[in-house]
Amino acid sequence: MVTRFLSEVPVDIDRDTARLRAAEELAGQPYQAAKPSWLSQAFDWVLEKLFGVLETIDSAVPGGIFAVVLLVVVLIVVIVVIRLKSGPLATSVKSGRAVFAGQRKASGEHRKAAEEAASRGDFDDAVRERFRALVRSLEERALLDEKSGRTADEAAIEAGRLLPDVAAPLRAGARSFDDVHYGGIPATPAGYRSLSELDERCRRARPVALAAG
Secondary structure: HHHHHHHOOOOOOOOOHHHHHHHHOOOHHHHHHHOOHHHHHHHHHHHHHHHHHHHHHHHHOOHHHHHHHHHHHHHHHHHHHHHHHHHHHHHHHOOOOOOOOOOOHHHHHHHHHHHHHHHHOOOEEEEEEEHHHHHHHHOOOOOOOOOOEEEEHHHHHHHHHHOOHHHHHHHHHHOOOOOOOHHOOOOHHHHHHHHHHHHHHHHHHOOHHHHHH
């Protein structure tokens, strides 16, 4: 009876001992199994910081988060446009629309190939070769530099500065070449005749720089 009474008497322990007992209890397997992983804790910390930043932006910027998101989208669009116009993407697109895909031939060879294609009814090839003959003839006359990767539009604009009388037809001829060669639009006999006449006009035209001199 005395032994039972003594076992039921509460035992007072000091603060350090209680802290040690609590630490031992929390270190037990059930508590450790329920503890979040370090990855979960890190994710929670990142979310907490992110929400804090968003709340700060929302209160400090007119229009809040929507305005910031819209600004970011606009900046991304601007960067993409700049890359398309001046970066590697622009170079790739430009080189893919060049007038001369391979080694240049003499203008007479391109002209002969155009006439042969037209005689067999292949006006797509006839238009391609006739425009190449036109550009190659301008290069042979030193009105255009022999520049790799030049597009039809670039050739028309550069030549049009020296041959203003045919500047507009040159741009039309460049569009015809691009439509047929890159746009997949079938060429017509009338389109080929128009390009042939332009070729002859360019061969006879005197550049303004030489005429002024």
